[in-house]
Amino acid sequence: MNRxxxxxxxxxxxxxxxxxxxxxxxFPGFFSIELKNEHLFGSxxxxxRNGAPTLIIAIGMTLVIATRGIDLxxxxxxxxxxAVACSIILGSPDPGSVxxxxxxxxxxxxxxxVLGVWNGFLVAVLGIQPIIATLILxxxxxxxxxxxxxxxxxxxxxxxxxxxxxxxxxxxxxxTVIAVAIFVLAALLTRRTALGLLIESVGINPEASRQAGxxxxxxxxxxxxFCAFCAAVAGLILTSNQTAADANNTGLFIELDAxxxxxxxxxxxxxxxxxxxxxxxxxxxIQTLVTTVYTVGIxxxxxxxxxxxxxTVVCLLQSPTTNAAFARWRTSLSSRTRxxxxx
Amino acid sequence: MSVAPFPPATGAGRVLGGIRDxxxxxxxxxxxxxxxxxxxxxxxxxxxxxxxxSGPVILNLFVDNAYLIxxxxxxxFVILTGGIDLxxxxxxxxxxxxxxxxLQAGWSAGVVIPLILVVxxxxxxxxxxxxxxxxxxxxxxxxxxxFLARGLCYVISKDSISITDPFFVALAQTKIxxxxxxxxxxxxxxxxxxxxxxxxxxxxxxxxxxxYAIGGSEQSGMLMGLPVARTNVLVYVISGFCSGLAGVLFxxxxxxxxxxxxxxxELDAxxxxxxxxxxxxxxxGFVLGSVLGVLVLGTIQTIITFEGTLSSWxxxxxxxxxxxxxxxxxxxxxxxxx
Numbered sequence: 001m002n003r004x005x006x007x008x009x010x011x012x013x014x015x016x017x018x019x020x021x022x023x024x025x026x027f028p029g030f031f032s033i034e035l036k037n038e039h040l041f042g043s044x045x046x047x048x049r050n051g052a053p054t055l056i057i058a059i060g061m062t063l064v065i066a067t068r069g070i071d072l073x074x075x076x077x078x079x080x081x082x083a084v085a086c087s088i089i090l091g092s093p094d095p096g097s098v099x100x101x102x103x104x105x106x107x108x109x110x111x112x113x114v115l116g117v118w119n120g121f122l123v124a125v126l127g128i129q130p131i132i133a134t135l136i137l138x139x140x141x142x143x144x145x146x147x148x149x150x151x152x153x154x155x156x157x158x159x160x161x162x163x164x165x166x167x168x169x170x171x172x173x174x175x176t177v178i179a180v181a182i183f184v185l186a187a188l189l190t191r192r193t194a195l196g197l198l199i200e201s202v203g204i205n206p207e208a209s210r211q212a213g214x215x216x217x218x219x220x221x222x223x224x225x226f227c228a229f230c231a232a233v234a235g236l237i238l239t240s241n242q243t244a245a246d247a248n249n250t251g252l253f254i255e256l257d258a259x260x261x262x263x264x265x266x267x268x269x270x271x272x273x274x275x276x277x278x279x280x281x282x283x284x285x286i287q288t289l290v291t292t293v294y295t296v297g298i299x300x301x302x303x304x305x306x307x308x309x310x311x312t313v314v315c316l317l318q319s320p321t322t323n324a325a326f327a328r329w330r331t332s333l334s335s336r337t338r339x340x341x342x343x
Numbered sequence: 344m345s346v347a348p349f350p351p352a353t354g355a356g357r358v359l360g361g362i363r364d365x366x367x368x369x370x371x372x373x374x375x376x377x378x379x380x381x382x383x384x385x386x387x388x389x390x391x392x393x394x395x396x397s398g399p400v401i402l403n404l405f406v407d408n409a410y411l412i413x414x415x416x417x418x419x420f421v422i423l424t425g426g427i428d429l430x431x432x433x434x435x436x437x438x439x440x441x442x443x444x445x446l447q448a449g450w451s452a453g454v455v456i457p458l459i460l461v462v463x464x465x466x467x468x469x470x471x472x473x474x475x476x477x478x479x480x481x482x483x484x485x486x487x488x489x490f491l492a493r494g495l496c497y498v499i500s501k502d503s504i505s506i507t508d509p510f511f512v513a514l515a516q517t518k519i520x521x522x523x524x525x526x527x528x529x530x531x532x533x534x535x536x537x538x539x540x541x542x543x544x545x546x547x548x549x550x551x552x553x554x555y556a557i558g559g560s561e562q563s564g565m566l567m568g569l570p571v572a573r574t575n576v577l578v579y580v581i582s583g584f585c586s587g588l589a590g591v592l593f594x595x596x597x598x599x600x601x602x603x604x605x606x607x608x609e610l611d612a613x614x615x616x617x618x619x620x621x622x623x624x625x626x627x628g629f630v631l632g633s634v635l636g637v638l639v640l641g642t643i644q645t646i647i648t649f650e651g652t653l654s655s656w657x658x659x660x661x662x663x664x665x666x667x668x669x670x671x672x673x674x675x676x677x678x679x680x681x
Contacts, residue, residue: 070482128670131427131482132623136670139610140663146656247656256486269480304494311487312473319477 011317012264012281015310019288027295039168043291045176051287052175053078053234055280057254058261059186060230062279063223065262066196067216068203068271069123069130071227074258076141077112078235078251083145084108085236086154086245089161101160109232115141116228120221138255145247154245165241175237182230187276196274199223203271260307261286264314285310372676373620373669374632380618381635384642392649398525404641409530410435410589410596411640414612415619415633416541417585420578422616423545424557425625426474426481428579431586432608433492434463436601438590440496442511443504443600452510460587466492467583471576485579489609496602503601506594515595530592537588541630554578558625614662615640618669622677639665 023030023043033042057074064071088104089095115137122133167174190196201209202216210216234254239245263269264285265278289310293303316322365371389396405412414431421428438459445455466488473484506512518526545551553574556564565571594600619636621628643661 122667126671126674128674129623132617132666132670135610135613136663136667139607139614139666140660143656143659143663146654147660151654151656256490259483259486263483269483299498302494302498304490305498306494308487308490308494311483311490315473315479315483315487316477319479321477 009266009275009278009281011314012266012278012285015264016281016285016288019285019292023288023292023295026292026297030295035171038171040171043295045173047284047287047291048176048179049173050290051283052173052179053237053251054254054257054261054286055179055283056182056230056234056237057227057258058265058279058283059182059276060223060227061255061258062262062265062267062274062276063186063190063199064130064227065259065267065269066199066203066271066274067220067223068206069220069223070259070269071119071134071224071231072131072255073115073119073134073137073141074227074231074234075251075253075255076138076145077115077228077231078238078254079142079145079245079247080115080148081108081112081232081235082239082245082250083148083154083247084111085161086156086239087148089156089158090154095156095158096160098160101158104161105164105236108236109229112228112232112235113225116225117221119228120224123224124217124220142247145245145250149245149247151247156243156245161240162243163240165237165239165243175241178233178237182233183276183280186226190276200272200274203274257286257307258283260311263311263318266318268318367676370627371620373622373672374629374635376672377618377620377632377635377639377669381639381642384639384646388642388646388649391646395645395649398522400645402521402525402527402531404638404645405531405534406528407596407644408637408641409528409534410592411608411611411615411637412534412634413537413585413589413592414608415615415637416537416630417582417589418612418616419541419619419621419628419630419633420545420554420581421481422613422621422623423554423625423628424575424578425561425623426575426578427613427623428470428485428582428586429482429609430466430470430485430488430492431582431589431612432605432610433489433496434466434583434586435590435593435605435608436496436603437492438463438587439594439597439600439604440499440504440602441600442591442594443506444499446506446508446511447504452508456591459591460584463587463590464580464584467580467586468576470583471579474579475572475575481579493602499602500600501602503599505599511594511598515598528595530595533588533592537585538630538634545630550574550577555626558622558627560626611640611662614666617673618665620669622673623670624677 020030027043030043033040033044035041057078061071061074085104085108088107089100092100092103094100119134119137122128122136123130126133163174164178165175169177190199198209198214198219201212201214202219206216231251235251238250242250261282262279263282265275265280265282267274267278286307289306290303293306298306366375385396394400414435418428418431441459441462442455445458446452470484470488473479473487474481514529517529519529519532520526545554553564553569553571556567556569557571557574561571593605597604615636616628616633617623617636618639619628619632619634621632640662644658647658647661
């Protein structure tokens, strides 16, 4: 059991360590963490803070992918959540009060949950392929966000709202604390109960799981709604961090980063077995990659080329063809050595 | 097959039944619905604005959307096999950047254009090999290609580069007159020529039949001895080529290269193909349907422009809604046939 666990996380961890070493060579103070004003500072802290939105969405995405689905609409949901929260804060007489911010956040979350239920409806009830079903919201969602912001970039100046993106709690960035909380919540809910097993069974064989009495419809609703919840949290953090809601750019391409994190973490896009811990490592790999690009001095605009390279390499490593080739190579190698011994 | 509620004894009954059969067939139904939708959308435009249903407006649809027609043709091939290509928007942007930067460096247009088409076709080939040989899902493979193409755009230049090459400028400004106050651009001619070629390829060649066969059932195609592997790779090469060509047409249209152009164009192309009646699971669909899909999107865009008070982001919402309606329509039509 332990060995299987280790082998699944092996490559992602190796990749993360390799990136750490590259960083350490380029920037010797990489691992140092300082305590200033009771807040922790350092490159590692930056990684866990800036990587928090991607990680949060990737957690939701992991469960969706485990059901053999995909959610492309998370970026649009980020934008909508941010737009709703900012427009409420701006529209209120007292933008700085905690009450206003709580109302704004609650309304944004509720709207996002409705969007998640909508995705779940398209996939579970109408039976539309997940890529296409969520493509609809991905296309229309940014338009809706634009409608909410009326095409403007809404800049908010609300100290309580700012805490979400750039505040600190127990010396750690609030965004990181939220990400860890959601991670623990998802892990406890799916791994300490049968929920995770049921989700995996739906992903491995929908028909067989239905005949075994698994109610896949409710599960699909649950995972898409949870994913939208995660997207909304991430959207609020991103918006709070920029202190502005930008319907066009908030969460742009974040669906790709999240999918990438899941894939790097070893969860197969074909559904079934998933690893939340793998996703955590995957999200860290992506954020560390971005940081590395900065510290090594490569122009940051080239980051996307590196991401493309990472996706390609990871996919090729996971591909059945490659695995089969490796297996053939290993057997031929061992048979050759056996022959050698015999001679 | 559903049984008709009344016996089609009379001639009229048979005709009615025939019409219903055509409309409910997964092959022709969505295309016909799209055609009716196009007429309805035009009628709406015509009833609201004077001069909407006129030669120049209709021709402008083609002029403004020539590159999208080209993209939709390539996308049709991919979707017919049951795949999807998310990289087309990024590849268009990359083509404009390659064109603009090489022309700026003094290369001649006669070298640059073939070079772009070769580069994008090779990128399509790599995607096709990833999909076919390594069994990577098409949307992940094309996602990687999208990252790569966008990233390369940024590597070439962060800023917009304008094009002053005489050949490109000439092509951008050439108007082919078509009677009274009406004209089209060379891009439209190229796009229409491509559509015709694609129609011939899909309906009168082995490649085309194999594309439909793969979409119908890859397994059966393989058992019939069709070159499934080769065709699966080829459709991505075709899509790559079309993206490159669309990029070239796009530079004729804008006379510049910019790394952030055509963000989200892949969605427009997919929407056009789906609205045009191509089944997302593959097997059914026509290139001409995709052209109708582009025209529907273009007409909606034109109406929104004519309206003036409606903001442009309504286009996105309309596209989303249309996408939803047509996907549900496909679902219903295919479910009835089973």
